[in-house]
Amino acid sequence: GAGVSQSPRYKVAKRGQDVALRCDPISGHVSLFWYQQALGQGPEFLTYFQNEAQLDKSGLPSDRFFAERPEGSVSTLKIQRTQQEDSAVYLCASNFRGTYNEQFFGPGTRLTVL
Amino acid sequence: TQLLEQSPQFLSIQEGENLTVYCNSSSVFSSLQWYRQEPGEGPVLLVTVVTGGEVKKLKRLTFQFGDARKDSSLHITAAQPGDTGLYLCSQGGSEKLVFGKGTKLTVNP
Numbered sequence: 001g002a003g004v005s006q007s008p009r010y011k012v013a014k015r016g017q018d019v020a021l022r023c024d025p026i027s028g029h030v031s032l033f034w035y036q037q038a039l040g041q042g043p044e045f046l047t048y049f050q051n052e053a054q055l056d057k058s059g060l061p062s063d064r065f066f067a068e069r070p071e072g073s074v075s076t077l078k079i080q081r082t083q084q085e086d087s088a089v090y091l092c093a094s095n096f097r098g099t100y101n102e103q104f105f106g107p108g109t110r111l112t113v114l
Numbered sequence: 115t116q117l118l119e120q121s122p123q124f125l126s127i128q129e130g131e132n133l134t135v136y137c138n139s140s141s142v143f144s145s146l147q148w149y150r151q152e153p154g155e156g157p158v159l160l161v162t163v164v165t166g167g168e169v170k171k172l173k174r175l176t177f178q179f180g181d182a183r184k185d186s187s188l189h190i191t192a193a194q195p196g197d198t199g200l201y202l203c204s205q206g207g208s209e210k211l212v213f214g215k216g217t218k219l220t221v222n223p
Binding site: 041 | 156
């Protein structure tokens with residue numbers, strides 16, 4: 001497809017369940033980013049990949065959050081033992097590593113933890 | 115960490131009115147981006163400004179970057195319902211974007 005795609009678009013989990021969120025970046029984009037957006041807030045950085053290498057994971061809120069991009073294309077964000085405070089929209093973005101870091105965002109996955 | 119403050123937080127206006135929203139930083143931007151986010155969608159890049167004092171126009175939208183590169187404004191002329199959305203500013207120049215909380219704009223027909 002032409003843009004960044006994410007699946008599922010909506011996910012409801014019971015507290016304590018594990019979830020996996022998928023991101024398909026724009027073909028050829030080297031960099032991939034994950035953000036968390038709480039209701040009424042701007043997106044907050046979680047982690048960044050360049051190809052398959054995870055270069056920055058400083059924004060991951062706890063060790064329950066794990067991201068991978070094994071072949072340098074599709075990425076998965078996994079949240080283990082979900083908590084209510086994990087409820088948010090998770091956005092994925094990709095970038096051809098342009099000069100000013102202009103990123104292209106997917107539609108997001110809205111996670112609700114009950 | 116650079117903090118970005120956006121104002122106003124909420125803005126509700128009638129179709130045809132003009133408006134300005136602001137983005138201010140505690141430190142100098144290397145570059146600044148404006149995004150618009152519609153409900154249920156990801157942010158979409160509107161513009162990147164780099165040079166102090168720069169002005170860019172995108173149809174009815176005018177973006178200004180402060181001379182000191184610590185602030186920016188977005189002015190919309192003759193707003194339309196299609197302009198409704200969350201307007202976010204972000205600082206770039208490094209690998210991770212830092213966003214403000216955004217201005218939620220509603221344009222009523």
